[in-house]
Amino acid sequence: MLGKLDLSAIPLSQPIPLITSFVVILIAVAVLILITAKGWWPYLWHEWITSVDHKRIGVMYCLLGVVMLIRGFADAIMMRTHQALAIDAPGYLPPEHYDQVFTAHGTIMILFGAMPLVLGFMNFLVPLQLGVRDVAFPTFNSVGFWLTASGALLVNVSLFVGEFARTGWLPYPPLSETTYTPGVGVDYYLWAVQISGVGTLITGINIVTTVLKMRCPGMSFLRMPVFCWTALASCMLIVATFPILSATLAMLTLDRYLGWHYFTNTAGGNPMMFVNLVWAWGHPEVYILVLPAFGIFSEIFSTFSGKPLFGYRSMVAATLFICIVSMMVWLHHFFTMGAGPAVNTFFGISSSIIAVGTGVKIYNWIFTMYGGRVRFEVPMLWSMGFIFTFIIGGLTGVLLAIPPADFVTHNSMFLVAHFHNVIIGGVVFGIFAGLEFWFPKAFGFRLHEGWGKVAFWFAFIGFWVTFTPLYVLGLLGMTRRLQHINIEAWRPWLYISVIGVGILILGVISQVMQLVVSIRDRETLRDVTGDPWDGRSLEWATPSPPPFFNFAVMPNVEGEEAYWGIKLRAVETQQLSPEPKYEPIHMPVNSPVGFFTAFFTTVFGFAMVWYIWWLASVALVAAFVGFVVFAWRDIHEFEVPIEQVASVDRARRAAREALLEKLTRQEVLP
Amino acid sequence: MSNLESDPHLYTGVLDDREDHAPGDAPEESAGHWVRNANIGLGFSIVLTVASFLLAGSNAIYAPAIPVALIVLAIAQMGVHLVFFLHITTGPDNTNNILALAFGTLVVFLIVVGSIWIMANLSDNMMPTGQLMQMQR
Numbered sequence: 001m002l003g004k005l006d007l008s009a010i011p012l013s014q015p016i017p018l019i020t021s022f023v024v025i026l027i028a029v030a031v032l033i034l035i036t037a038k039g040w041w042p043y044l045w046h047e048w049i050t051s052v053d054h055k056r057i058g059v060m061y062c063l064l065g066v067v068m069l070i071r072g073f074a075d076a077i078m079m080r081t082h083q084a085l086a087i088d089a090p091g092y093l094p095p096e097h098y099d100q101v102f103t104a105h106g107t108i109m110i111l112f113g114a115m116p117l118v119l120g121f122m123n124f125l126v127p128l129q130l131g132v133r134d135v136a137f138p139t140f141n142s143v144g145f146w147l148t149a150s151g152a153l154l155v156n157v158s159l160f161v162g163e164f165a166r167t168g169w170l171p172y173p174p175l176s177e178t179t180y181t182p183g184v185g186v187d188y189y190l191w192a193v194q195i196s197g198v199g200t201l202i203t204g205i206n207i208v209t210t211v212l213k214m215r216c217p218g219m220s221f222l223r224m225p226v227f228c229w230t231a232l233a234s235c236m237l238i239v240a241t242f243p244i245l246s247a248t249l250a251m252l253t254l255d256r257y258l259g260w261h262y263f264t265n266t267a268g269g270n271p272m273m274f275v276n277l278v279w280a281w282g283h284p285e286v287y288i289l290v291l292p293a294f295g296i297f298s299e300i301f302s303t304f305s306g307k308p309l310f311g312y313r314s315m316v317a318a319t320l321f322i323c324i325v326s327m328m329v330w331l332h333h334f335f336t337m338g339a340g341p342a343v344n345t346f347f348g349i350s351s352s353i354i355a356v357g358t359g360v361k362i363y364n365w366i367f368t369m370y371g372g373r374v375r376f377e378v379p380m381l382w383s384m385g386f387i388f389t390f391i392i393g394g395l396t397g398v399l400l401a402i403p404p405a406d407f408v409t410h411n412s413m414f415l416v417a418h419f420h421n422v423i424i425g426g427v428v429f430g431i432f433a434g435l436e437f438w439f440p441k442a443f444g445f446r447l448h449e450g451w452g453k454v455a456f457w458f459a460f461i462g463f464w465v466t467f468t469p470l471y472v473l474g475l476l477g478m479t480r481r482l483q484h485i486n487i488e489a490w491r492p493w494l495y496i497s498v499i500g501v502g503i504l505i506l507g508v509i510s511q512v513m514q515l516v517v518s519i520r521d522r523e524t525l526r527d528v529t530g531d532p533w534d535g536r537s538l539e540w541a542t543p544s545p546p547p548f549f550n551f552a553v554m555p556n557v558e559g560e561e562a563y564w565g566i567k568l569r570a571v572e573t574q575q576l577s578p579e580p581k582y583e584p585i586h587m588p589v590n591s592p593v594g595f596f597t598a599f600f601t602t603v604f605g606f607a608m609v610w611y612i613w614w615l616a617s618v619a620l621v622a623a624f625v626g627f628v629v630f631a632w633r634d635i636h637e638f639e640v641p642i643e644q645v646a647s648v649d650r651a652r653r654a655a656r657e658a659l660l661e662k663l664t665r666q667e668v669l670p
Numbered sequence: 671m672s673n674l675e676s677d678p679h680l681y682t683g684v685l686d687d688r689e690d691h692a693p694g695d696a697p698e699e700s701a702g703h704w705v706r707n708a709n710i711g712l713g714f715s716i717v718l719t720v721a722s723f724l725l726a727g728s729n730a731i732y733a734p735a736i737p738v739a740l741i742v743l744a745i746a747q748m749g750v751h752l753v754f755f756l757h758i759t760t761g762p763d764n765t766n767n768i769l770a771l772a773f774g775t776l777v778v779f780l781i782v783v784g785s786i787w788i789m790a791n792l793s794d795n796m797m798p799t800g801q802l803m804q805m806q807r
């Protein structure tokens with residue numbers, strides 16, 4: 001009846017997961033009670049859970065990402081402190097638990113922390129920047145988000161019921177085959193990643209279609225903001241490579257569930273094929289994450305330097321170059337697996353060449369600042385911290401891409417330091433810069449500047465104090481993922497790293513404080529104009545937060561930096577453009593199908609993990625029925641009456657009048 | 671997901687069928703044309719499928735040439751699908767489709783050729799297990 005599931009699945013003998021589970025469940029129950037008591041359910045259901053508004057979905061993606069980043073950070077704190085305590089001592093995490101922690105950390109940070117945040121930014125921004133009212137497939141979009149949430153939920157369930165994989169974030173066979181890992185850990189990994197992978201693919205398709213087919217009049221490709229280009233490139237990579245991940249994991253699933261032999265050492269299987277395929281996805285994946293971050297930085301550098309982006313076209317070219325070349329370098333993750341010199345040399349060189357594209361971008365950002373009126377606001381601090389940090393990370397990457405050097409550093413702490421250097425310095429800094437920058441657009445008030453600066457400095461310094469010692473440790477010969485340490489010379493470096501983690505914790509606390517203080521002071525931080533940073537792209541033409549239909553009339557774009565052009569014209573002529581003729585707007589109706597499907601895929605995944613076949617079948621059928629019912633509905637959209645459109649837009653125009661007056665008075669514009 | 675539910679934006683300009691259109695904004699294609707197109711495609715693909723099954727079992731042509739013939743039929747089958755079902759044509763509204771096809775082909779080429787090259791190289795450098803045992807002795 002319940003497959004493999006019984007009471008022994010609850011980790012009663014392990015205090016850490018048990019207490020954590022208990023606290024998490026307690027918090028969840030408290031939140032549910034609060035929502036019920038306050039009667040917030042109808043609001044949540046109608047405005048968020050069933051919403052097909054790309055902005056709402058974007059915000060929910062970011063929320064999911066932030067929560068999971070915190071979970072992943074908790075894992076990181078455990079690993080760093082454990083290693084510091086495990087030098088010639090047992091430490092406090094037994095091996096089987098330590099292994100789950102590093103696997104969960106990697107999986108969560110990349111797939112359930114960084115990915116949702118990056119996808120959230122793309123969802124929120126792409127339609128606004130392109131001057132359209134929604135993404136190409138709004139309901140599909142909601143399905144994509146909820147599937148990602150479903151995967152995240154499964155990972156967290158593994159904490160209380162059963163265990164998580166102990167294989168590392170990419171479950172290499174033969175270790176991940178049933179012979180060596182009979183438990184449910186790898187199965188949790190497989191179903192969680194598989195389900196969320198489908199969600200990611202859906203969003204990828206959606207954004208590609210949106211960029212290719214839904215631009216406002218005049219928004220030709222070479223007038224799109226760079227963020228839209230990077231979103232396009234990133235989603236092209238998603239569409240191209242996530243199917244590889246799905247197929248590879250499906251093959252491993254068949255090996256595990258049906259005793260097949262794709263990746264076993266027996267019966268003609270080949271474990272090396274898994275490594276090859278998974279990195280054919282894995283390397284593009286890191287660029288899926290970092291390209292949109294490059295887009296965010298591009299927007300920020302030009303806004304806060306008060307200049308158009310230097311070398312816009314070279315930026316676009318570099319983005320597309322990286323997009324293609326990133327699919328030609330994957331072997332650099334397994335130089336040591338035994339390919340010959342020809343193969344290793346080819347991939348070594350192609351990996352170094354990719355740095356050229358990134359180099360072009362870095363020069364462009366620096367030249368954007370050069371001669372500009374640079375404002376050192378919080379998003380700009382993150383961006384400048386990024387340039388410094390990312391250059392070092394890129395350089396160590398190029399070093400690792402030299403095969404003979406990689407034979408020494410592969411799988412060492414040096415490697416760990418490299419990828420944190422690029423991922424934290426690039427992706428995470430980009431995310432924080434972007435949250436700071438677009439928060440007023442999403443919620444209507446700015447974040448508190450002082451706490452933002454404090455958070456940046458803690459994060460920046462904390463990052464370097466944590467990870468510089470790891471470079472040293474790598475060169476001293478320490479390999480990654482060690483549960484026990486018996487070399488005295490490593491001790492000081494491990495201690496310094498823990499101090500770094502302490503500083504990072506202060507950074508996280510400052511971020512939370514920033515949010516709390518900003519919510520408390522929201523009236524004074526209110527953004528009434530819709531254009532708090534003197535922005536340049538179309539999202540700043542909308543009020544903050546934008547109405548659900550984004551634009552009352554489709555903007556008409558006449559050059560690069562669409563909104564900047566409109567603003568200049570208004571200042572020159574001392575008036576806004578004449579009031580347009582409003583028309584009713586058609587918007588898609590909300591749909592619970594995403595939530596419904598994801599609910600049943602979660603049940604399905606859980607049932608598959610525990611071999612509860614009847615439940616898995618029921619859940620799969622239910623998820624499918626949801627789709628069929630959805631496909632049969634007759635009403636797809638509703639009409640927003642002219643009066644509503646007009647009144648929203650008149651309010652916006654009134655705010656713009658005030659802004660125009662202020663701008664002319666201050667002569668902010670040249 | 672159909673594009674029925676997907677079109678929140680109202681295109682106010684004139685629909686010119688020589689331009690690239692947003693989903694839902696494209697000029698209507700007549701249903702009759704669509705059905706006829708799909709049927710022709712279905713016909714072609716049935717013919718090609720049946721032909722390959724017949725060919726595999728027959729001795730109508732020189733036996734070693736059969737695999738080549740099957741490959742040719744398979745490629746023709748792909749062409750039929752692209753043209754009749756996926757509507758890849760040389761028409762003006764098709765730049766995106768062609769580019770997407772080119773991109774897809776490139777990706778498949780890179781991954782397949784790359785993997786074959788890598789895996790062949792790995793097995794060349796891998797000593798047969800028996801020989802390895804010999805050396806260790």
Ligand code: HEM
Pocket residue numbers: 286287289290332333334351352354355358393394395396397398399400401402406409410411415418419422423426427
């Ligand atoms: C300048 C371009 C870069 C080069 C030449 C480069 C090179 C490398 C090489 C050779 C390795 C494998 C080392 C080993 O396993 O021994 C590696 C690992 C890694 N890199 Fe990079 N890298 C670059 C940029 C990036 C970026 C931008 C990211 C992410 C945003 C990134 C994320 C990673 C990750 C996550 C790993 C380790 C994965 C694992 O083994 O678990 N790299 N890099």
Ligand SMILES: [Cu+2]
Pocket residue numbers: 282283286329330332333
């Ligand atoms: Cu890589």
